[in-house]
Amino acid sequence: MKHLLFPILPAFMLMTGYAPAAAGQTVWHDPLDSAATGAGANCIQGRGFAQRDYARLPEPAREIVRDAVWGLSRNSAGLYLQFTTxxxxxTVQYEVTGGHTMPHMPATGVSGVDLYNGRGERCWGDYSFGSPITYSYKGLPDTSSAATYTLYLPLYNTVKRLRVGTREGASFAFVPADTTRRPIVVYGTSIAQGACASRPGMAWTNLLHRATGLPTVNLGFSGNGRLEPEVIAYVASIPAALYIVDCMPNMYVPQDSVYTLVLNAVRQFRQLRPDTPILLAEHPGYANRRTNAARHAEDERADRAQRQAYVQLKKEGVKNLYYLSREEIGMPADGMVDHIHPSDYGMEAYADAYHKAVRKILKLK
Known part of the structure; x- marks a missing residue:
């Protein structure tokens, strides 16, 4: 871990967690600050609800969804900033509320950020995980005032405050979210939330965002993608180009119950969004399904029930309903860090499979 040396600071500065750079060197920009965001513009991209924080569900959801879902919705998975400079x-400085790392996922994935230029190339920088967390990018070659950057936020932590620093005298502007473009909205599990990518840019939803160029909303909730009507109501309230429903890894219920949950979920979507395409995804398959009979039976049971529900819905005449099979996902044998969570290698397999499906459904070039 890199150690940062700061001068002695007044107590109130230390309490904020932000140590200012030397005078004349760095100008700081806060995306939640009214001067930065302009007349009501929302600079936090990758979500379906305008609000002044780095969370994914709006405040009224606190009283409606389960506590576990609400807590996970505070994580900034899939959120990103865009700016020109x-x-x-x-320099990016920010504070988070939770621990920096997990046993199976590094700090750079749980709590890190990821910067990409306008050509989709990752910008490499130094980082240190303290309070605040700091990422520093030096000697960037794009010095045009129109140079655009995308900054992906942490996958498994809650951002309390964040600011972006640029050299004094440089141009800078946050890019407001384009509300005229309908996003791909993803509802799913820990895999959709981003476990266990090594950094935010490698989460499959963020890979899909860069591959398609379409806004992507991540509503993955670790261990809690359970096809609950209270959550689906919020998912479906977002006007979308496509809904992706990837919940089979969290279907810890009997086969008949999975069948009913899928039927009810799609019907609920159709009540709110009669024509928007819906893509149902199968379980990717446990990494140990060939060596553990119980695991093999579990993922087969969930997929069997969902396929039956899909067939029934098609018989009922449900239009614009699509299906992504385990075989099409094609998770490689060494694509997971444990029994279920993809590594970067597995995330790329996920993203490739989804990209092919999305291009076909939305008729993208």
Whole structure:
């Protein structure tokens, strides 16, 4: 872990967690600050609800969804900032509420950020995990005032405050979310939330965002993608180009119950969004399904029930309903860090499979 040296600071500065750079060197930009966001513009992209924080569900959901879902919705998975600057140096400082790492996922994935330029190339920088967490990018070659960057936020932590620093005298502007473009909305499990990517840019939803160029909303809830009507009501309330429902890894219920849950979920979507395409995804298959009979039976049971529900819904005449099979996902044998969570290698397999399906459904070039 890199150690940062700060001068002695007044107590109130230390309490905020932010240590200012030397005078004349860095100008700080807060995306939640009214001066930065302009007349009501929402600069936090990748979500379906305008609000002044780094969370994924709006405040009224606190009283409606289960506590576990509400808590996970505070994580900033899939959220991102876009900004333009001609500064050759960019610094990102922020604070989070939770621990920086998990046993099976590094700090850079749980709590890190990821910066990409307008060509989709990752910008490499130094980082340190303290309070605040700091990422520093030096000597960036794009010094045009129109140079655009995308900053993906942490996958498994809650951001309390964040600011972006640029060299004094450089141009800078946050890019407001384009509300005229309908996003791909993903509802799913820990895999959709981003476990266990090594960094935010490698989560499959963020890979899909860069591959398609379409806004993508991540409503993955670790261990809690359970096809609950209270959650689906919020998912479906977002006007979308496509809904992806990837919940089979969290179907810890009997086969008949999975069948009913899928039927009811699609019908609920159709009540709110009669024509929007829906893509149902199968379980990717446990990594140990060939060596553990119980695991093999579990993922087969969930997929069997969902396939039966899909067939029934098609018989009922449900239009624009699509299906992504385990075989089409094609999770490689070494694509997971444990029994279920993809590594970067597995995330790329997920993203490739979804990209093919999305291109076909939305008729993208």
């Amino acid at each position: 001609d500064s050759p140096d960019i």
